[in-house]
Amino acid sequence: MCAMASLSDNLNSPSPTSQIQILNINWFQKQPHGNDEVSLTMNITADLQSLFTWNTKQVFVFVAAEYETPKNSLNQVSLWDAIIPTKEHANFWIQTANKYRFVDQGSNLRGKEFNLTLHWHVMPKTGKMFADKIVMSGYRLPEEYR
Amino acid sequence: MGWIGDTVDSIKSIQIRQLLTQAVSLGGYLFLHMSKDPIRAGEIVVFNVDGREIPIVHRVIKVHERQDTGEVEVLTKGDNNYGDDRLLYAQGQLWLQRHHIMGRAVGFLPYVGWVTIIMTEKPIIKYILIGALGLLVITSKD
Numbered sequence: 001m002c003a004m005a006s007l008s009d010n011l012n013s014p015s016p017t018s019q020i021q022i023l024n025i026n027w028f029q030k031q032p033h034g035n036d037e038v039s040l041t042m043n044i045t046a047d048l049q050s051l052f053t054w055n056t057k058q059v060f061v062f063v064a065a066e067y068e069t070p071k072n073s074l075n076q077v078s079l080w081d082a083i084i085p086t087k088e089h090a091n092f093w094i095q096t097a098n099k100y101r102f103v104d105q106g107s108n109l110r111g112k113e114f115n116l117t118l119h120w121h122v123m124p125k126t127g128k129m130f131a132d133k134i135v136m137s138g139y140r141l142p143e144e145y146r
Numbered sequence: 147m148g149w150i151g152d153t154v155d156s157i158k159s160i161q162i163r164q165l166l167t168q169a170v171s172l173g174g175y176l177f178l179h180m181s182k183d184p185i186r187a188g189e190i191v192v193f194n195v196d197g198r199e200i201p202i203v204h205r206v207i208k209v210h211e212r213q214d215t216g217e218v219e220v221l222t223k224g225d226n227n228y229g230d231d232r233l234l235y236a237q238g239q240l241w242l243q244r245h246h247i248m249g250r251a252v253g254f255l256p257y258v259g260w261v262t263i264i265m266t267e268k269p270i271i272k273y274i275l276i277g278a279l280g281l282l283v284i285t286s287k288d
Binding site: 034060062070071072073074075077078081098105113119121123128129131133 | 230278
């Protein structure tokens, strides 16, 4: 039963789409502990309807900032997430500040180029989970604190 | 324990017998080795916290991976929780490291719960466990 469920999930060819705009840098500071932190407001639109099958319990979606620093080859920081319970909820747009703190390990964020990635994790009623993402590049933080 | 108990008793290696017994008694969570794939945001990982018997199965929301060593520091959070897991970690601990993490959740079987996968040097163990799980599913009553 589980194998058949996963098999039918594999036959589904999902085609999610998404766009993310950064509307505003709310503030950008070096904190007392020495790490850079930024607060930003985003406009996130996505259509994840094609992910839903009869075997879909819910979809977990999140937006992460991804960037490199001299110390870290990869930094992934989740900025926002949501649980999408049904297909009817899966075509959405939301304007939001970051839900989780965007804090660097260090002070590397001034002028930093970064990607915003929209990830989806599809939780099945039964069987194997699957996940993928859309990578959007070309974002850049301000040169100066504000 | 019935069928599972017989299987556990018939396995010659003591270590593997102990692991299987622990696995079954934890209600479906299986902990062996963590696969060598890097840990990435969005994955659901299984980790232990000092003083708690039941491991926690939560999602990775932050990853910082070192250039030189490849070592990783991650932050986890339960999807339905308001805040991240730092209150669950040891005093003063801000991050989980690879050695805190025992496995990844890869799917969900009814009656059993999350199934974590696990890479083991001995492929036969993987097949025994998958077989045991399959039989558990088929033979358990609603």
